[in-house]
Amino acid sequence: MSGYLKDLRFALARVFAFPAYLALAAAAAVAAFLLAVWFPNLGLIAELFRGSEVPLGAKLGIAISLLGGIATNFSLLSAGYTVAIAVLLGASTAMIVYLLQQGRLASAGRNIAVGSGGAASGALGIGCAACGSLVLGAAAPFAGALAALPLAGAEFGIASVVLLSASLLLVGRSIARASACSLAPPGSTQQG
């Protein structure tokens, strides 16, 4: 485990030495956070911004004030994992893009798969944060099962944090290993 953390530290320092990757991570994290907090009211926001009668200041004011929903429409646990998911998703995205830029498509593909699982689980977890926000929606058949879970669906949010963390560790290792020369087996001659 400490090997993975060491690789992650190295990879973070390497990737985020470039301001472009830092900006990408920040943009992805902010987008994920906005989507999570606005999720229950995306229809209202779209309606406000489509409507030409409402002044722009009022539209922006309402959209910004809805961000306060992180404190009122989320429990402490769900607010915590929502922020964690956004940060982890932002960092993972930037690091996967770095891998792709390096031409390491196989590693990037593996990490995209793990990261996507994390993001999907996070979407379910965030959906369950508000009282039954998915209960009458697409997940209606699973509503009873969700309610029976000890944390009433927050398990998905926690699973998302675990999966995204795993994705970050894996991508960190891929980046760190790509940057180091492996020890040559005895009897062979190492080049480079």
Add this chain to the structure above:
Amino acid sequence: MTSLRHAVPSRRESGPREQFMRVAALLRASMAALALFAGSAAAQTDADAALIERVKEAVLKELRESGALDRAVDAGVERYVQRQRAAAAQREQREADARAGSLRPVSKARDHIRGNPDAPVTLVEYSDFECPFCKRFHGTLKQLVDRSNGKLRWVYRHFPLEELHPAKARKEAAASECAVELGGNDAFWKFADRFFELTPSNNKTDIDAVLPRIAREIGLDETRFASCLASDRYARHIEEDYQNAVATGGRGTPWSIIVSKSGKTYPLSGAQPYAAVKQLVDLALEEK
């Protein structure tokens, strides 16, 4: 003059035979042209293609240099954007109309209203007594109505989520209706305020102890309250509220719809902060 007129007969003067001869001559000429064209087509293909290309280039150059192409593209883009905007506006209007159409009109006899009953803006809340976010939002709406100077009325309707809060949420909704039956509209709000103060939400309420306690505290006849609760006579009333919540787009609690005097609706999902709800109410107040 006469001979000339015969040599070149006018159309009026030509007979059927002359007309037939002329058509036949035209047909022969066309056939000859087609044959000539077909024969020389292969030879002329390259020359024609080059000519077409030159004409195309010249036309495009002219269009570019005169700015006509840019203007045509700009106009096309503008028309596309306008069409998209119009379609979006129509869609928005349809959705708003559908929502407004599904929303059951507020009835002073049936609904529970807090604030000025004739206020220009109405906030209809669909709520579940066991939902922790409804508990939180209850305080927000109380504050909003108290500070609205009579411009906002709050209508409470039931939206018990059986999947999350089996049995208890509906029983509590029925208890609130029994409070209305025994004590009127004020008793409903006293019941709701006290219920949210006392209970922990998330199906952890000890309803056998809490409901009689609230009935006693707000001055209701406990025996009649217990009898009303046992009768289950408000089951249909609660189900109608629930169905109306779903019909208006409710997918979780609290689910609210802010309605302006002109009937424009703003849907709001979740326990949103005071500032957000206040701004939506202000927006509805500005609607004429």
